[in-house]
Amino acid sequence: MSASRRPRRRDLLELLMEYVEELERTSEELAEGLLRPASPCWDVRDRSIEPLRQVSVAPDEVIITVDLPFVKPETIRVRPVEEDLIEIVAEMKKALRPRDLGVVHVEGELRHIRCRTRLPVPVQFEAMRFEFRKGILEVRLPRKKTA
Amino acid sequence: MVEREEVPPGQVVVIGLPDVGLVGVIATQFLIEKLGLREVAYLRSDLFPPIAVLHGGLPHSPVRVFGDKGILVVFSETAVPAGAVAPLSRAIVDWCRSKGAKLIISLSGIPVPNRQDLERPSVFGAASLPEALGILRKYGIEVLESGIMVGPYALILRYCAEHGLPALVLSAQCFFSYPDPEAAASVLGKLAEILGVKIDVEELLEKGEEIRLRARDVMMRTQREMARMKKAQEYDIPLYV
Numbered sequence: 202m203s204a205s206r207r208p209r210r211r212d213l214l215e216l217l218m219e220y221v222e223e224l225e226r227t228s229e230e231l232a233e234g235l236l237r238p239a240s241p242c243w244d245v246r247d248r249s250i251e252p253l254r255q256v257s258v259a260p261d262e263v264i265i266t267v268d269l270p271f272v273k274p275e276t277i278r279v280r281p282v283e284e285d286l287i288e289i290v291a292e293m294k295k296a297l298r299p300r301d302l303g304v305v306h307v308e309g310e311l312r313h314i315r316c317r318t319r320l321p322v323p324v325q326f327e328a329m330r331f332e333f334r335k336g337i338l339e340v341r342l343p344r345k346k347t348a
Numbered sequence: 349m350v351e352r353e354e355v356p357p358g359q360v361v362v363i364g365l366p367d368v369g370l371v372g373v374i375a376t377q378f379l380i381e382k383l384g385l386r387e388v389a390y391l392r393s394d395l396f397p398p399i400a401v402l403h404g405g406l407p408h409s410p411v412r413v414f415g416d417k418g419i420l421v422v423f424s425e426t427a428v429p430a431g432a433v434a435p436l437s438r439a440i441v442d443w444c445r446s447k448g449a450k451l452i453i454s455l456s457g458i459p460v461p462n463r464q465d466l467e468r469p470s471v472f473g474a475a476s477l478p479e480a481l482g483i484l485r486k487y488g489i490e491v492l493e494s495g496i497m498v499g500p501y502a503l504i505l506r507y508c509a510e511h512g513l514p515a516l517v518l519s520a521q522c523f524f525s526y527p528d529p530e531a532a533a534s535v536l537g538k539l540a541e542i543l544g545v546k547i548d549v550e551e552l553l554e555k556g557e558e559i560r561l562r563a564r565d566v567m568m569r570t571q572r573e574m575a576r577m578k579k580a581q582e583y584d585i586p587l588y589v
Contacts, residue, residue: 242565253564253571255525268526270560294557302562334464336557337526 245299245309252289252314256321258344263324265289265340269314274333279340281326282317289338290315323347349443351389355415357448360543363422363440364455365500366570368579369522370563371457372501374532375539376423378552383545385414385421391439395432401425411436419543420447427569428500430576437503445511451480452508452515453542454501455535457522458492459582469521469534476508476515483516487541492519494586498579516542524580525571527563529556 242251253268269277269291276292291314299307324342331340364376379385391411400407410426428436444452458472473484474492484491497505501517508515518538522531533549540547552559574580 242568250561250564253526253567268560268564270557297561336560337464337523339464 243299243302243304243311245307245311247313247315248296248309248311249290249313249315250293250311251316254289254316254318256318258321260344262344263320263322263342265318265338265342267316267338267340268336269333269338270336272314277331277333277338279329279331279338285320285323286317287320287340287342288315288317289340291338349389349413349439350392353388355388355413355420355447358450359415359418359420359447361420361422361444361447361449361452362455362539363452363501363504365422365424365436366427366566366573367456367499367501368459368524368574368582369457369520369526369528369531370567370570371520371522371528371531371535372455373424373566374527374529374552374559374563375455375536376421378532378549379536379539379547380414380421380423382547383417383419385416385419387412388415388420389413389443391436393432393436393439395435396426396429399426419545420449425566427566427573430573433500433577434503437500437507440500441504441507441511441513444508445513449513451483452476452504452513453539454504454515454517455532455539456501456517456519457528457531457535458519459524460521461583463521463523463528466521469528469531471518471520471534471538473519474505474517476505476513480514480516483514483542487538489518489538496581496584496586498577498581499574525567527560527567529553529559 255266257264267289271293272291273294278290280288282288293312293314296310296312298310323345325345328343329340331338362376362379364372366373390409390413392409396410399410401410411424414421414423422440471489472492473489475481475484481491505515505517518535520531520534522528529552533552536547536549
């Protein structure tokens, strides 16, 4: 191969990489749109706000962390809803109107922080532990042993 | 950058962009309010989503510059799309060059997995030039000797190094995915020492829970962009020691 052709080959490779990245980005956005139709994180009908959360799977357990600002710690409830679905609810320190958060075009009030989270692997709900520190709830669920 | 009024040269520029824990955004918003800074410039870019931020019913750019008293603060109210990070960083540094910035200080976070165990987040730093490292040492800020930085602050630091501009990144230990007003207070404490101004962060700490609630949506959108720019690399153990 002549030296003059090398840059051309590099350019094509870069182009291909750009196409791959664009494809990845588009498929991510498509999946995001399909899985999460556009809706706000708050719901005045349910009077709740959905919190930020993270789910991580360790070899022995599933750890869920949930950001729960502005809640009464003694009202935090964590319960299984289905075999692979968990619900977390907590009462807020005081009811807020959307207007208090800068949303002036919606009437109503928000009293709870609530979310439902799908669990990626089977867990033992009966051995569930949770702890609330510095405004973050950490739920630990041991994974079910597989045969 | 479009200037709303004449911006005098030779000022210190403080930057707060959405990143881990929204540390920079929370800190700079508080700084703007406490120092009573006014909007002096804004970013006009087609690389951002078609957004107008409304304040008092009037439209504004999501990326604006506030200033007064020898300090300019660059602040973004929305997540920076991963594809816009490089051009935005370049635009900020070019503008700082054109204004003869005396020092550029980015306020940031450094994610730590055990953040809940830390009572008071510590602040670490990196600099664009060896002489700027001296500023960190002077104020007792431990230097991030090795590791990986990802995102706009990484590029701003690199571009400043290329142009010989003195720049610092101050990073407080923080949550990766949750807004962290305590980390913002830590980083503001160090900034106040460097600038020689008084910033009472008590109010920021008191309003912490409310700020976390309000910052929820910007954090969520920032998380998505951070995933696109592979931000989790900041947890990586450095290859060389």
